Amino acid sequence: MSCQYVKQRCDEYIDNSLSEVENMIFKEHLDKCPTCHEQIQQAQQIREALHNMDIPPMRSEFAQQVINNAVQHHETAKPNLYKGLSLALAASLVFVAMTGLYFNQPVIEDSPAIVIGLNQTKNVKLLFDAKDNIDNVSISIELSENLTLAGYNNSKLISWNSQLQKGQNVLALPIMATEFGKGEVIARLEHGGKNKTFLIQINTQQGGSTRNNLNPDFTPLNV
Amino acid sequence: MSLINLWSRKQDKQQLFESLLAPYIEHLYKLAYRFRGNQADAEDLVQDLLIKLYPRTQEMSGVENLKPWLDKILYHLFIDQKRKESRSPINLKSEDLDENTETNHPLTFINTQSQENDRYLEQVFQALNELNSDQHSLIILHDLEGYTLSELEQMLETPIGTLKSRLNRARGKLRELLMEPNSNSQRYKQMRG
């Protein structure tokens, strides 16, 4: 083996990726040749030194910061359609109050019908009155064919887990009427095997309602 | 009165993004530090990376082994940064900026028993910075992060032959820079026995 060969293969030797036989021949040369021996030793030493370089520890808050910044960068940079939508709807809010959420038995609650103009969106606010904090409530919202939830890709059923705080809890639904007719929204809350279902009737009207006669805005539902 | 959050895809995406990346932030910070050599630039590099990644959250959730995937993008981002910096007419190195501050010292070292030892390690670090960014990052990814050359062939999208000769030149240059007779390297060796 020549010094030239050692020069060519020294990286593989350092990386320990030579075959057993090659490795043996390599070592034999190093034992006989002080120049190559010295070179390899230096290379290994540099490698060792690299590993010994320490890095100042990451700031403890950095991980959360860097994630939040990235999310914000994308979520706030674009014009927020949904935000614009709810501003436009500010004048036509409908409140439906649902009090006394006890989760005793399945109960269906009816509300007075809400009217929405065709192709218009109305922010319907459901008001849940909870006796206590309730963790892990499964909420599902089901819409009839002529209704859709603005921004939700025409999904007819969405469900998710949430929690209720003791007292009043507001759930705002941007409901859009896509066809004429009588429709309904069913809100279902489930917790610990018990559930309660609310029915909100929504009628679609021609021309849309620029109703400022929503008086009172807030229609409580008696249980 | 409390507000119930309506189910939202946006929230799901944010949660997914966070759950995918949170386990790797510290690793990415360290790798970025090795690339950039100071804390501020390392943090910036990680921030840039995450901003790039957020729109790719869905794609990320399908990646089987996320670490090399992330390292690869971080590496390319680092190389891009270096290219932009070298094209920029004003080329401020961060060590020029905070020359007089306490944080000037770019690295702290283990084995601080000996100042001599420290000095050698510092020289190694400086020598590393004298390599071009391709060589520099190859040394970091291969020698420090332990990626094999065939793994790096995929990751850096560079043929293995090129990587082999690049590694050889990089190591050669490091030796050259650190090898003056009677240098600290010699003493370091003697010290380490």
Ligand SMILES: [Zn+2]
């Ligand atoms: Zn030789």
